[in-house]
Amino acid sequence: MSNHENQSGRSILITGASSGIGRAVAEVFLEEGWQVGLLARRAEKLSEVAQGRAGAYALPADVTDPMAVDCAVDAFVKQSGRLDVLFNNAGIFTPAGTIDEIRLDDWFAAVNVNLNGMFLAARAAFRQMRQQTPQGGRIINNGSIAAHVPRPHSAPYAATKSAITGLTRSLSLDGRPFDIACGQIDIGNACTPMVAELSDRQAQTDPTAAPMETFAVEDAAASVLHMANLPLSANVQFMTVMATKMPYIGRG
Numbered sequence: 001m002s003n004h005e006n007q008s009g010r011s012i013l014i015t016g017a018s019s020g021i022g023r024a025v026a027e028v029f030l031e032e033g034w035q036v037g038l039l040a041r042r043a044e045k046l047s048e049v050a051q052g053r054a055g056a057y058a059l060p061a062d063v064t065d066p067m068a069v070d071c072a073v074d075a076f077v078k079q080s081g082r083l084d085v086l087f088n089n090a091g092i093f094t095p096a097g098t099i100d101e102i103r104l105d106d107w108f109a110a111v112n113v114n115l116n117g118m119f120l121a122a123r124a125a126f127r128q129m130r131q132q133t134p135q136g137g138r139i140i141n142n143g144s145i146a147a148h149v150p151r152p153h154s155a156p157y158a159a160t161k162s163a164i165t166g167l168t169r170s171l172s173l174d175g176r177p178f179d180i181a182c183g184q185i186d187i188g189n190a191c192t193p194m195v196a197e198l199s200d201r202q203a204q205t206d207p208t209a210a211p212m213e214t215f216a217v218e219d220a221a222a223s224v225l226h227m228a229n230l231p232l233s234a235n236v237q238f239m240t241v242m243a244t245k246m247p248y249i250g251r252g
Helices: 003-007 020-031 043-050 066-080 104-131 155-174 193-205 217-229
Strands: 011-015 035-040 056-060 085-088 137-142 180-188 238-242
Touching: 011 020, 011 066, 011 104, 020 035, 020 043, 020 217, 035 043, 035 066, 043 056, 056 066, 066 104, 085 104, 085 217, 104 137, 104 155, 104 180, 137 155, 137 217, 155 180, 180 217, 217 238
Parallel strands: 011 035, 011 085, 035 056, 085 137, 137 180, 180 238
Antiparallel strands: none
């Protein structure tokens, strides 16, 4: 039996599915024959991902809107029959600055998308996984190595991603009675538009700095697929996948 045939019928909902890591993950799961719910704000971008792909469902919604998130989950389950996996991915990186330079609007936006949005998506998915038959499912939160070693001038992103680690631990604990597994993937410098923008910022700030080390976003997506393919009796609690030579481990 091929991987495609084996996974056909399983379902995953992906937030932030219109670009970057979310889009790469969506494409990998579609290739494997999963039913894939594509949730993001930009309907036209979702249509690009879904076009001509069997099992792809575009779900335009803002992750910061509780009703929109609930409706998107309900709409997807009506199509797929159940929700096996949530890849809780939507996130933003706000303009850089020291804490006194960061605009409060940017702080609130980061909290609203990176924390509130992930809470709302997890809440809706958890509710569905708890009530469906057979009960259970898996939530995979996209954290960041920024939770452990932040970039300079990135307090909103680092703080919100640190909070996701606490959310992951709580969901993992509270999901046990309902066969709901929760794990977290921390991705360092996958080659996405957001990382490309950060690399450009670095080059402008310090033209003499070495180019930012990156790795293929498809390899990050393959790591998410590995986590999702495990039986509910096994769980990757935390995974770090990163560019091999990026300055994450070492002495300053």
